Amino acid sequence: MSPTSSIPTLPAYDDFADGFRGSVLRSRDDGFEDARVVFNGRTADTTPALIARCTDKDDVAAALRYASARDLPVAVRGGGHGADGHAMPGGALVLDLSGMRETSVDPQTRTVRAQAGVVLGELDAATQEHGLVVPSGTVTTTGIAGLTLGGGIGHLMRRFGATVDSLLACEMITVDGRKVRADEKENPDLFWALRGGGGNFGVVTAFEYRAHPLGPGVVSGQIVFPGEQAAAVLSKLHALMADAPRELGLGTTLTVAPPLPELTEATHGKPVLILIPCYTGPLQNAEEVIERLSMLGTPVLNTVGPTTWLATNSMLDAIVPYGRRTTIRGGYLATLDQPVVDALLERLADVPDTPGTMSTINVWSLGGAISEDVGEDATAFSRTGASWLWECAPVWTERDHDAQFDKWADATVSALRPYTLPNAYTNLTQDMGEAWRRGVFGSEAKYRRLAEIKAVWDPRNLLRHNKNIAPATVE
Ligand SMILES: Cc1cc2nc3c(=O)[nH]c(=O)nc-3n(C[C@H](O)[C@H](O)[C@H](O)COP(=O)(O)OP(=O)(O)OC[C@H]3O[C@@H](n4cnc5c(N)ncnc54)[C@H](O)[C@@H]3O)c2cc1C
Incomplete structure (x- = not known):
């Protein structure tokens, strides 16, 4: 069945909605096809019933009153990066907040207010005008809304913590x-x-954050090691990062090298390990800190040097264009010892060799502020026991290739299961089912508390297009 043949059966919601002033798009309206595109192109296989493009919080309120009166579940679209595609489900009534894009920064109080449609690149641009930053994620098109509500990790997490650790308030x-x-x-x-x-409890229309002084200068780039050196380099990282300053952020990527002119031809099409450091400490210490990484092997490329924060936090954009098909699976690791390294490299060796696709296994170093400064029970976001976060993220274009990449991602989850902690960062993995959701927040008590709060704020579970926490029932 073609994706469009299901259109006539979609609900029309013809009476949508008293007081709603934004635009309303149904499947045959001009602009609908553009409006429905989100990061994961697999959502193109199904069609939402109605996309309500909200202009402000009154629109959000009008849309929710409409849905509530009819007991209709709603989906919420922020930046559209959610890997599960929950922002644009088939047949759904979608509240699209991507038009709500205002950011204001108060340099005196170092606070930031940003509407829920703002994306990370915009938040960075607005804060950097004042020499400030809110720690967030690593790709500029990711929405602050989904990212913040799940936790928020990136190059600065070892120095400033997760995004939620800098969150001061939500308007909902x-x-x-x-x-x-x-x-x-x-x-x-x-x-x-x-x-x-x-997004289980209500629709957030604006976030307030504490900002931190940073930049504009930082030191970052990529250090590429050939696949043969990957095991030796990776297995030394745990000890190195345990001793590293908080000002050093580190991501690592295992992938098959694309034919980039910066890389020698001999590397093209071969497995490589890429270290992605971001050092935000005093410039005079940068060389020594970065050398500890580059000396772990003999790199075939080293681009690390002084640059700006804005260039650093957009350097990964090129490998993750919007609208391709994807799946993301991941979890936390307590360590990066030899068995873990072996499992990661075995999974890289098994990556589907399909032209025009790009698969990565990424491993991020936690530690420092994100691990030590905020207690496990202080927020719903769980971090206990985690020193590293792994995620596999294949990206492809053809529907026919879904099965092979899903199979590879499933096998990667299985291979890493013995080392993956029960708690996880919910945003950098797809939903792995009910048992996983109960463990993902770190304890049964935290899950229970979330379910009770859900029962207070969304007892009918109208917000169910998400990693869903079922409302607690009174026992
Ligand atoms: C290429 C890529 C790179 C990424 N990099 C990082 C990274 O570096 N660090 C990191 O922490 N994460 C990263 N992520 C994961 C990202 O944080 C999550 O996918 C997040 O959900 C994206 O938020 P969004 O608003 O863009 O997504 P959306 O798909 O719009 O939203 C995701 C979900 O959040 C909820 N939601 C969104 N807006 C609201 C709202 N206003 N009110 C209530 N609920 C809402 C809804 O349940 C929605 O389904 C990345 C994802 C991708 C695809």
């Missing part, structure tokens, strides 16, 4: 259309849940 519309604020004093339980529990 409840499922029945009320405007509320959540911070440490007002609705503190809700604020706790919004820091890691995802």
Whole structure:
């Protein structure tokens, strides 16, 4: 069946919605095809019923009142990067917040208010105008909304913590259309849940963050080692990062080298390990800190040097264009010892050799502020025991290739299962089912608390297009 042949059966929601002032798009409207595109191109296989493009919080409230009165589940689109494609499900009523794009920075109080449609590149640009930063993720087109509500990790997490650790408040519309604020004093339980529990509790229209002084100068780049050296380099990283300053962020990528002119021809099409350091400490110490990484082997390429924060936090954009097909699986690791390294390299060796596709296994170093400065139970976001985060992220274009990449990703999960912790960062993996969701927040008590808060704010589970926390039932 072609994706469009299901259109006539979609609900029309002809009476949508009293007081809604934004544009409303159904499948045959001009602009619908563009509006439905999200990061994961697999959502093109199904068609949402209606996309309500909200202009402000009143639109969000009007849309939610409409849905609530009819008991309709709603999906929410921020930056559209959610790997599960929950932002644009087939047949759904979608609240699209991508038009709500204002950011304001107060350099005196070092606070930032950003609307829920803002993407990371915009947040970085606005804060850097004042020499400030909010720690977030590593790709500029990712939305602040989904990223923050899940936790938020990136190059600066060892120095400034997760994004939720810098979150001061959320402005939220409840499922029945009320405007509320959540911070440490007002609705503190809700604020706790919004820091890691995802889009389960209401629709957030704006976030307030604490910003930190940074840049514009930082030291970053990529150090590429040939596949034969990957095991030796990777197995030394745990000890090195345990001793590294918080100002050093480190991502690593295992992949098959694309035919880039910067790489020698002998490397093209061969497995490589790429270290992606970002050092934000004093410039005079940078050389020594980076050398400890480059001396782990004999790199075939080393681009690390002084640059800007804005260039650093967009350097990965080119490998993740919008609209390709993908799946993301991942989890936390306590260590990066030999058995883990062997499993990672075995999975790289098995990557589908399909022209025009790009598969990576990424491993990020935690530690420092994200691991040590905020207690496990202080937010819903779980981090306990995690020193590393792994994720596999194949990207391809043809529907016919779905099965082979899903199979590779499943096998990667299985290979790493013995070393993967039960808790995880929910945003950098697809949903792995009910048992996984119960463990992902780090303890049964935290899951129970989330389910109870869900029961208060969304008892009918209208917000279910997400990594869903079912409302607790009273026992
Ligand atoms: C290429 C790529 C790179 C990534 N890099 C990083 C990274 O470096 N660091 C990191 O931490 N994560 C990263 N992620 C994961 C990312 O944080 C999540 O995918 C996140 O959900 C994206 O948020 P979004 O608003 O763009 O996505 P969307 O798909 O729009 O939203 C995801 C989900 O969040 C919820 N949601 C969104 N907006 C709202 C709202 N206003 N109110 C309530 N609920 C809402 C909904 O449940 C929605 O389904 C990356 C993902 C991709 C695809």
